[in-house]
Amino acid sequence: MFIRAETVKKISTDLLPFSDAVSEDLPLSQLLRMSLFQFSVGMAAVMLLGTLNRVMIVELSVPAFVVAIMIAIPVLVAPFRALLGFRSDTYKSAIGWKRIPYLWFGSLYQFGGLAIMPMGLLVLSGSQAIGPTWAGEVGAALAFLLTGLGMHMTQTAGLALAADRATEETRPKVVALLYVMFLIGMAFSALIIGALLRDFSELRLVQVVQGTAVVTLLLNLIALWRQERVRPMSKEERAEPRPLFKDAWNDLVSGGSAGRLLLVVFLGTMAFNMQDVLLEPYGGEILGLSVSATTLMTATWAAGALVGFAIAARWLAAGISTYRMAARGILFGLAAFSAVIFAAPFNSPWLFYIGATFIGFGGGLFGVATLTAAMTLPTTGMAGRGLALGAWGAAQATGAGLSIFIGGALRDLVNHAAGNGILGEALATPTTGYSVVYHTEIGLLFVTLIVLGPLVKVRAMTTETSAKLELADFPT
DSSP, rough: OOOOOHHHHHHHHSSSTTTTTSSSSSOHHHHHHHHHHHHHHHHHIIIIIIIHHHHIIIOOOHHHHHHHHHHHHHTTGGGGHHHHHHHHHHOOOOOOSSHHHHHHHHHHHHHHHHHHHHHHHHHHTTSSSSHHHHHHHHHHHHHHHHHHHHHHHHHHHHHHHHHHSSTTTHHEEEHHHHHHHHHHHHHHHHHHHHHSSSSSOOOHHHHOOOOOOOHHHHHHHHHHOSSOOOOOOOOHHHOOOOOOOHHHHHHHHSSTTTTHHHHHHHHHHHHHTTTTHHHHHHHHTTTTOHHHHHHHHHHHHHHHHHHHHHHHHHHHHHTOOOHHHHHHHHHHHHHHHHHHHHTTTTTHHHHHHHHHHHHHHHHHHHHHHHHHHTTTOOOTTOOOHHHHHHHHHHHHHHHHHHHOOOHHHHHHHHHHHTTTTOOOOGGOOHHHHHHHHHHHHHHHHHHHHHHHHHHHHHSSSSSHHHHOOOOGGGGO
16 A cells, blocks of 8 residues: 555644745744744743742732732733834834844843843842832832833734745744744743742842843844845935824724724733732642742643644634634633632642633633634724734733733732731631632623623624634734
8 A cells, every 4th residue: 555645745744734834935944943032932921920920929928919010011011012013014224124123122121121120029029238118119110111022022023024034825834833932932931940949049039030031132142143134225215204103093993893802802801811910829829839830830821822722723714703712712711710719628739720721721712713803804094904913912911911900909908808807707818819809800701701792793704704814824
């Protein structure tokens, strides 16, 4: 029995889903090297949203609402991603570079923020001999701001550079590879950072965070080295006026269902992200898990998101409505937060890990579905797909930033009331504040389902659009 060449080719493509992402202008070696910037962004995301919030709350005894403010700072910078992408598209340079300057300065911001972060955190926790009392708050806020700005600038310019170098046929696969590299970076760095911080000390914290800064800069340098094809611009080209961002934005918001979709994105993101600053401290304070054990939770979240990504690909290929898929993600979120809540009375770390995994899975489905809907929004005039995705990112980032702050503040207020006996003897435990936040997220998920309802009744995509749209076309 002989196997035909077409069958062998199909098997190899199935086993290596990104083997067909290369092209003559972007060989595999350069593509894999370019994807390293996503690994560094995933590493910084784990540091900001996973490890450091638990360390600040549990080990350094920083109030949760202060931690929530710090964590929210880099997230609230994310709405500027649309403007950053728009500026890199229209950047005028005599050398011909468009993306490299944004990649380079984004890497420097990311490096600088991580380099000064451990010192700011230690001063914030009270380890200060001299200097003004506000130095800790200012230093920590500056570190988080620089790191967040650098992450968003690096990722936006890097994805745009990858799209520039890829062909029309390979662009969806290239962007999909970069998305997967981001999740792999989160998973691997969560495991490594967790292992390094198993025996926690202030000196070890400084070593790990500043080591992450050095690795970030090295990875990004390797990723951007000789990647952009230079096309020098003439003096006349540089003198031409740039298009106005506000004109393109006005064209987008004058569309039909964009407003309701952005409200769904905002509410759903708040529901899935309010626990970001609390999930690891919950595992440490309530379930008694170590720093490495709670950092492992971030890896399980990323694994859940990867599984959600794969299932979403199958569902989109089958032509399932994006709004129905968003509703399914919300239902998984309801089950996930219920598991996290019941992990405390059952004293079950495994139930906690299962809940965290399904938070990633449900949030991934919801994000993929709403992003697909944003890509198919009707646009007019100067508003294009990139601006629609920027609006989606602005709504998502604003919801994430506000929810992180509200979650931390709500936990502190409720625990303060419970500790003083205001809520009764039965609720006078540290678990109460966390539980109220998780129940609030469940309520927001139900509100999101209500707002989503009218959109589900309308066919989200025509058959023709569903056939042409690929999941791999998503930016991140």
